[in-house]
Amino acid sequence: MGKSFPAMLPEHEAFIARQHMFFVGSAPLSGEGHVNLSPKGHDVLRILSPNGAAYLDLTGSGNETSAHLEENGRITLMFMAVEGPPMILRLYGKGYVVLPGTEAWAELAPRFTMLPGARQIVVIDVHEVKTSCGFSVPFYNYEGERPTLQKWAEKQGEDGLTAYHRQKNRISMDGLVTTIGQRLGSE
Template sequence: MGKQFSEILPEHEAFIKKQHLFFVGSAPSDDLGHVNLSPKGYDTLRILSSTEVAYLDLTGSGNETSAHLAENGRITIMFVAFEGPPMILRLYGRGQVVLPDTPEWNQLAPHFELLPGARQIIVVNVQSVKTSCGFSIPYYSYEGERDTLQKWAVAKGEDGLTEYHREKNTTSMDGRVTPLGERLRDTTGSTT
């Protein structure tokens, strides 16, 4: 049933590209912090090579993954077949946060449609790919993307998003500083 691979194979890539939703898991280094699991929509994930993926991370009410990656780099991305043959595919690896206005951002950004509210790109060096049956996953039909987040980001505007990032995205729920928080601290001397 379950199989493990050292890289993303062509059949894995084909499966990933069909998915409309993926989940990102991360955790702090100690056992006192919270494990985070975030769903991601829109067409935001790119396969850069058989061992590297990246996704455009949009503004949200928290920034847990970013804080965890800054602390220990561990990340898992999971895809689930809600349509067609059953399958669960997980990418295990080490991630890093790439912020706008950096050389790395300038290299990666052309791979994406930069949606309103884009705050960072998460790059993952894939160390292991695991597939499993997904026999118990129910069928769900894709009806389309919600436009709520993009409308919200456009209405906020650049200054409003910066203030929102300052208020909601500079630390994790456990108080760990995110790379975005470090940047805002460096430019203003404070994250609050």
């Protein structure tokens, strides 16, 4: 059933490209902290190499993944077929956050279509790829992307988004400082 690979194969990359949604999992080292699992939509994921991926992270109500990556780097991305043949694919790796205005941002940002509310790019160095059957995942039909988050971000404007990041995205729910929090703390 399940298979493990040291890197993404072309068929893995093709499977990932067909998915309209993926999930990001991360957790603090402390067994007392919260495990975070976030769904991601829109065309925000890019394969950088057989052992590298990145996604454009849009402003959200929290910033748990960033805090966890700052603390320990552990991250998992999960993709699952809800149309066509069943399969679940996970990318396990270490990740880090790239913020606007940095040299790394200037190198990575041209790979993405910039969407309103883009706050950071999450880069993953993949050390293991696992596939499993996905036989219990139900069928769903893709109807399109929700425009709500982008409309909200456009309404906020740059100053409003910065204020929102300062209020909601600096510290995780477990009290860990995020990458944005480190930058805002030095301003």
